[in-house]
Amino acid sequence: MPPYSVLIVDDDDKIVQLLKAYFEKNNFLVHTNSNGLDAIKSIQEKHIDIMILDLMLPGLDGWEVCKKIRQQSDLPILMLTARDEESDRLVGLELGADDYVTKPFSPKEVVARAKAILRRTYRETGTQEQWIQSGPLKIDLARHLVLNNEHPLELTPTEFKLLEILVQNPGKVFSRLQLIEQIQDFAYEGYERTVDAHIKNLRHKLEEDSKKPKHIVTVYGIGYKFAGE
Known part of the structure; x- marks a missing residue:
């Protein structure tokens, strides 16, 4: 399998070079941009498997x-944010980002989070259909396909993984922590609200x-379950 490609978007060159070194050490092909407009252009012109996106861009x-990428693509997005306000991070998740890391961060953690997203996005599956149906909702687990009244739905990798679980x-x-552990391969206390954003x-x-x-039903005080029909 060829190496994954990552697009790092940040206007801080020190952060870009640090992440670039760690991703290259893990056999990624690395592309970089320092502003949002160039990042969108790169997505359109290059093959990118995952984007590392700083929120505070010029x-x-x-x-x-x-928001613009989600209008045209389900490309996995890992946000970088220096903001402490939880509401700011949740806005990014509600716009379709898959996960976030707060600055200052460990570059090893960023790479680990990116790998976790890629595993649930591009995992190898068989060709045999594995349909699950609930009312008008049909889910093919093997092909990562979700139909609602026969119309395909565009889910982000994290959304699909949550639905699959x-x-x-x-x-x-x-519980929220159990879901986080299953979608990320590790659990972080304090990230429970991210599950709420993805469920929303x-x-x-x-x-x-x-x-x-x-x-998808809320069990108050505990978490979520799939009720179906």
Whole structure:
């Protein structure tokens, strides 16, 4: 399998060079940009497997970059943020980012998070269909395909992985930490709210009424379960 390619987008050259060295050490092909407009151009012109995106960019900030990319692609996105406000990070997740790392960070952690996202995005699967159906919702686990009333839905890698965990265990209640551990291969306390953001996005895509979900149900005080129909 050829090496993965990563696009690092940050206007701090020291951070770019540090991450570039660590990703190259892990056999990634590395592309870099220092602003949002060039990043969008790179996505359109180059083969990129994952993007490391700083939120505080000159001109077009990371939120706008994420929004524009999600309008045309389900490219995995790992955000970098120096902001301590949880609401700022959740906005990025609600716009479609898969995960975030807060500055200052360990470059090893960034690489590990990127690898975890790639594993759930590009894992090898067989060609045999593995359909699960719940009402108008049909999910093919092998081909990462989700249909709602026969219309395909575009899910981010993290959204699909969350859905996969839940539908494979109908009725089982998962805590937020349990879901984080399964989608990232490790759990970080304090990241529970990221699950809420991804679940919110999933409900908007899956449910007829996201405020009255029939598929992904909240079990108050514990977490979430797949109820189905």
